[in-house]
Amino acid sequence: MNRRPIGIFDSGVGGTSIWREIAHLLPFENTIYLADSKNAPYGERPAEEILQLSIKNTEFLIQKGCKLIVVACNTATTNAIDYLRKNYEIPFIGIEPAIKPAALHTKSKKVGVLATKGTLSSALFHSTAQLHASGIEILERQGKGLVELIENGEMKSEETRALLQEYVNPMLKKDIDYLVLGCSHYPYLIPLLREILPNNVTVIDSGEAVARQTKSILEEKELLNSDDSNGKHLFYTNVATDTLEMILKNATENLIIEQLDF
Numbered sequence: 001m002n003r004r005p006i007g008i009f010d011s012g013v014g015g016t017s018i019w020r021e022i023a024h025l026l027p028f029e030n031t032i033y034l035a036d037s038k039n040a041p042y043g044e045r046p047a048e049e050i051l052q053l054s055i056k057n058t059e060f061l062i063q064k065g066c067k068l069i070v071v072a073c074n075t076a077t078t079n080a081i082d083y084l085r086k087n088y089e090i091p092f093i094g095i096e097p098a099i100k101p102a103a104l105h106t107k108s109k110k111v112g113v114l115a116t117k118g119t120l121s122s123a124l125f126h127s128t129a130q131l132h133a134s135g136i137e138i139l140e141r142q143g144k145g146l147v148e149l150i151e152n153g154e155m156k157s158e159e160t161r162a163l164l165q166e167y168v169n170p171m172l173k174k175d176i177d178y179l180v181l182g183c184s185h186y187p188y189l190i191p192l193l194r195e196i197l198p199n200n201v202t203v204i205d206s207g208e209a210v211a212r213q214t215k216s217i218l219e220e221k222e223l224l225n226s227d228d229s230n231g232k233h234l235f236y237t238n239v240a241t242d243t244l245e246m247i248l249k250n251a252t253e254n255l256i257i258e259q260l261d262f
Contacts, residue, residue: 002222002223002224002225002226002227003226003227004065004066004067004223005029005032005065005234006022006026006029006031006068006069006070006214006218007031007034007061007064007067007068008031008032008033008069008070009033009034009058009071009073009076010033010035010072010073010184010185011039011041011042011075011076012035012036012037012040012041012147012151012185013037013150013185013237013243013244013247014072014073014184015033015035015070015072015073016033016244016247017072017185018070018072018095018206018211019031019072019233020207020251021207021208021210021211022070022211023231023233023251023252024211025211025212025215026211026215026225027230027231028227028228028230028231029218029224029225029231031233032234033234034057034060034061035235035238035239035244036053036057036238036262037237037239037243038238038239039053040148040151041116041185042076042116042118043074043115043117043142043147043183044117047079047118050080054076054079054080054083055083056262060236062090066090067090067223068090068091068092068218068221068223069090069092070095070210070214071084071094072095073095073183074095074096074116074183075116075118075119077094077096078096078118078123078125079122081094091217093213093214095184096124096125096128096182096206097113097128097181098180098205099111099128099129099133100128100132102180102204106136106176106177106178108176108177109136109137110136110175111133111136111137111138111139111178111179112168112178112179113138113140113179113182114143114167114180114182114183114186115140115141115142115180115182115183116142116147116182117144119182119183120140120142125182137174141168142167143163143167143183143186145163146160146183146186149163150185150188151243152243153247155189155191155192160192161196164193165196172198172201177201178202178203179193180205181203181205188247190203190205230252232254233252233254233256234256235248235256235257236260236262237257237258238261238262240259241257241259
């Protein structure tokens with residue numbers, strides 16, 4: 001049973017930023033990644049539709065024999081994870097914006113959050129902000145259009161740069177010293193952000209914390225893979241594989257990408 005794979009799903013290729021952290025921390029674990037790029041971005045969809053897509057993705061991964069599922073999408077976590085945990089016996093790991101560490105370490109007491117509409121409007125996001133950011137000014141900005149650009153492989157295009165500058169400049173004028181990335185797609189924009197942001201602004205995402213939590217739950221449930229050979233990784237997408245292939249180039253040897261209709 002312990003050799004069964006970890007399942008990971010996202011509204012596209014963005015969750016591969018989470019997969020990388022998991023594969024790095026747990027090199028002997030097998031994984032199955034499901035990229036629902038056909039329906040990206042989830043952040044623009046109604047809550048009920050996000051829930052139904054999350055159920056479909058979950059059942060796909062369960063049918064593939066996964067022992068744990070990582071919901072590597074902020075919007076799906078905020079809109080669906082409570083339902084998934086109540087209705088399926090398999091453990092679930094969610095992802096939410098890393099407001100807590102940013103709020104703990106900010107000196108200017110002003111933190112920027114770049115996320116999708118679906119995340120920023122969710123009850124979970126607001127409860128997390130209220131719980132961890134008392135006395136901190138949270139400057140929210142919807143990253144409209146960024147997911148689509150990343151799905152098209154345009155992480156460094158001039159259009160992407162212009163959008164990022166449009167979104168972060170108002171935050172910089174307010175003197176933020178932390179920028180929280182509230183979408184699993186956005187870590188692929190960090191190289192561009194480092195060119196745009198001043199040196200005193202720290203960019204933070206949730207990937208490492210999600211990997212640590214995944215390891216913790218596997219240990220708690222006694223589900224860690226006892227095999228000491230490197231894990232095998234299978235990626236499924238419901239669109240052309242081009243962007244996935246570009247993002248995952250040289251990621252690991254034991255990697256297969258397949259296009260499926262789902």
